[in-house]
Amino acid sequence: MLIVVALLLVAASATAAVAQRDPARQALVLSFMGVLLAALFTVLQAPDVGLSQLAVGSALTPLLIMLSVRKVRRRGRAKKETE
Amino acid sequence: MNGWNLAAAVLLGAGGTAALWGVTTGPPARRVIAQNMTTSAVCPALLLLSQGYGRPAYVDLALLLALLGPVGTLVFARLLSGDLSDGRPGAWGLTWTAAGAGTVVVTALCVAVGPGRALVKLLVTGALLIGGNVIASRALAGGFRGVRGG
Amino acid sequence: MNRLRLWLLAVGGAGLAVLLVAACLDLPDFGGDRHPYGDRAVHASLLRHTANTVASVNFDQRAYDTLGEMSILFAAVLGCVVLLRQARDEHRAPPEPAEVARPVRRYALLVLPVALVTGLYVIAHGQLSPGGGFQGGVVAATALHLLYLGADYGALERVRPLGLYETTDALAVSAYLVLGLAPVLAGTAFLANTLLPYGTFDTLSSGGTVPLLNAAIGMEVASAAVVLLAHFLDQAVEIEEEHGS
């Protein structure tokens, strides 16, 4: 049952991650999905994989995406100011 | 399925669904709060699972989540500070509820585990979880002001 | 054009969905009992006194895959260094110091050492309990960035001599390769774990070369993640384009 719960939540969050068209909001969903995937891996008895998913998915990937978003937005702002 | 696992399933299902709903709807500020609540829901669930499966080694997962979850929230709080500036709901009620739930779970596990090295790890995890949760909420409610260039 | 894409997507997606669902129905039932390779791997791991079978698969039985994985990370970091270099029409502007609420700052500075120690713990116990070089390395690297989150970018830059991390990254890769090449010089196979004693089961020094390879990966991942994030942070925070270009 635990596996079913985790699987359904992962599937739902994947749908949400695709449906969120704004990258910053998608990053939030992806970070949620990363944590949920780690929980799924734990119930699938793969703690090693869960750990690396946590390490990557909860902080590293969101940080990378958010930094990219910030750079792209900052660019847009700077451009608007000069125009 | 034993009681620990059942509790974990309930926590994961209810907390996860609520957090997912919060993360995908509403204004940005609320979404980040929901993202923070993910940690508060999943981390105790992982602790319960470790007990339910009879594998003390699984506590590492909860420890890491308690450590990195709030860091992830801080990332959003910092890099979305512009979007969050309008209307900062503190959500303190939710925060303290989550902290309370975390305390209950950790206490229950401590009782079940008994004294030893595992207990220390549990207490550290609990402290990190609750402290991180509260601080992340604080950061969301205006922890980063005047962050422009940096 | 857009409509064509949607049609293609519908046709292709439907076809692939049918194929995948049909395949799923033919797969052995979930939770089945037949895992020949897995059973052999567990046996081989115990034979070499490695308590964490996953570490044994990663750093002993299939260490060659891990070499590839490590090279992917190394190449990607090198690629990011090249791709995110300062272009000719860009300059660096030191960021303004950020104003961070005091409890948040205290928390970040308090958790930083805890996270570093946790990272090292996860690396060191890789061959015993869940974890290993990769997981621990990422945690340690993330820990360092609490300085950026809790203070400002300047603080992070002061404790981050980037050249040193880049060199460490490359040296860790070299160390892994040298550990792999040593058995070849001794007349056996590449990456063979036969030169060192296997030690006592469930202790830090068990498993022959497994802890060494694990440590090399830990070092590589930690420094690679720092370098990677550094270049993204530079782009997001420091590097600006010349206006009017």
Next chain:
Amino acid sequence: MHVLPYLVAAYLFLTGCYGLATSRNLIHAVGCLAVCQSATYVLLLAVGYRDGGTAPVFSDIRPGSRPVVDPVVQALTLTDIVVGATVTALLLALVLQIAKRHGTVDPDELRELRG
């Protein structure tokens, strides 16, 4: 239950592909690629699962005392996660350069390479 995990994996892959194909923002597309990749994690681990099994880590249990799941797929998934993270980073780096050189991250507005 017998096939649910496999079906979820298939669903993840297709959803990610849908997102990739219809994306209006390249950063979003890279995120969708990560969703596609999570399909491989789920499929691999589901394939290696054994009912009633536990993790093949013998620091806190005696070898042979309980059935264990397949360690090989876990090692493969670990490699896969590293690959995913690095590919994401590299592609994001390219997206940043596209944003600089083209002034947009909307694939519909990138019109230089065609024909």
Next chain:
Amino acid sequence: MRHLLPLPVALPLLGAALLVATGRRLPRIAVEIAGFVVSGGTAALTLVLLLDSAPTMTEWVGAWPPAGRESVGILVVGDGPALGMATLASLLTLAALAYSWRYFDAPPHGHTGAFTALMLVFQGAMCGFALAGDLFNAFVFFELMSVVAYALTGYRIDEAKAVQGALTFGIVNSLGAYALLLGIALLYARTGELAMARIGHGLDATGPGGPDALVLASFVLVLTGLLVKAAAVPFHFWLPDAHAVAPTPVCMLLSGVMVELGAYGVWRVYGTVFAGPGGIPAADLTRALVALGALTAVTGAVMCWYQRHIKRLLAYSTVAHTGLFLVGLGVLTPEADGGVALYLLGHAGVKAALFACAGALLDRFGSVDEHSLHGRGRPLRATGVMCAVGALGLAGLPPFGTALGKAVTEEAVGGPLTVVYVAASAITAGAVLRVTARVFLGLGPRPRDAEYETSGSDEEPETTGLLSRIPDTMTTVPAVLLAAALAVGVVPGFGTLVARSVARAGPGGAHAAAHWTAHGVLLGVASAVLAVALAGLAVIRPDWTSAPGWAAPLRRLQSGHVGDYVAWLLVGTTVLGALALPGVLGS
């Protein structure tokens, strides 16, 4: 000797790591010499191993020899084709490094060795993929190869087209790689093994009465991954976008060997994993590969003809030729396999040389546009001659290696498909000859611009400013490559040697030989004459050949939009599944 098999992977990686570790302190010249030495040493090693490859060498990395028949280690296979591909990759890397000698303008600050190190990692990855005998290991090196290729393609970050092409390349190829991994997971679920040969045995043992949907799906997914790399239609869209914009030395590697490694992977995986009674029936593979291959060849040739961006034109010619390789591999006879191997060797030399010539134009004039360069290439006599010779090689004019390989393959394939071979090679060669005539001789009127196309003018040169004269390395390297392509066809006994070593590695281990035949020579000369005629027609009467009314829809498909390419990838998997379906239904 067999212990040395993983070294062609390990040595370049070690060299790259040390270069990065010390790179910030070394002067540029030292870095380039070091890269040259490591790459050359690896090439020599692969050559030594290749000469020792009969009987086939196998090595269990990590010293896990199989207990009984089963091992937990990773198998590395050193047979003729594997080591041949590794040698080809190494030699081409060496050529590319020589070509790029003091080539780019200032390397990234503080990372003098970055480009050389990336090239070395690329070399190691290609060797690793070629030698892999384990399916997951093949995936790892496949991915390593891709990651390095993305970074190298986007190397010139000042170029808008380069970063866009690199991203398209990255997304499409990563998606293909994930499909490949899904296929591997399905195979693992069925057989519980990862070594290719063991998976093959497992399929034969567990498939009760031939293949089922699971085998079909894993076949389709694995082939999707490999065909994306091999740029078969409709997975090919990324290739022109990426190859046209990558730095020239990288193009030489991408077009010369990386794409061909995809085709090699198809041959290896089918032969080892799916060829048994539990796998995909031969008739189905032939149907799938011949259909997609012929379509690829035709599409590539047509699109090649209508390009004005010279590097893009060459990229499409790679697409067309890969299609020809796939057709040859698809008929599943040892003769055809040997022919394809020879064709591939000759093609690698010719194509790399042609890219080198295009690079010389780019760095001399800052443009690779056929229209704007009209007549401006007159001073570059050596480059022009090499361009023309390369074009004839592409057409398969005897005695080039391409001609020998093409003749052998045509004979093995037989029937109406010969027309595809002649047409595709003639059209692509005709396009290159047309460019040569216009750019280096200034023949004919300047053609008019079309509406939907990629222009190659105003590109940044890859060197420090425009070159006033072409350095010797940039003319020597293509000359050597062309000579090598010629040698493949001329050196007596070489063809038979290659054919025999390929046949030995294939199923059955049949004897094979590759000789010049009158029929093959005639067809080769016919393609060359046709190419010259087409080029002449195009130059004299540009209006006859450049009004692409019927080709416009085809050109519109190449939209540069990554979403379209992903949709096409899904369609491609469906088509593959449909093509291979009858065998599964029939069993």
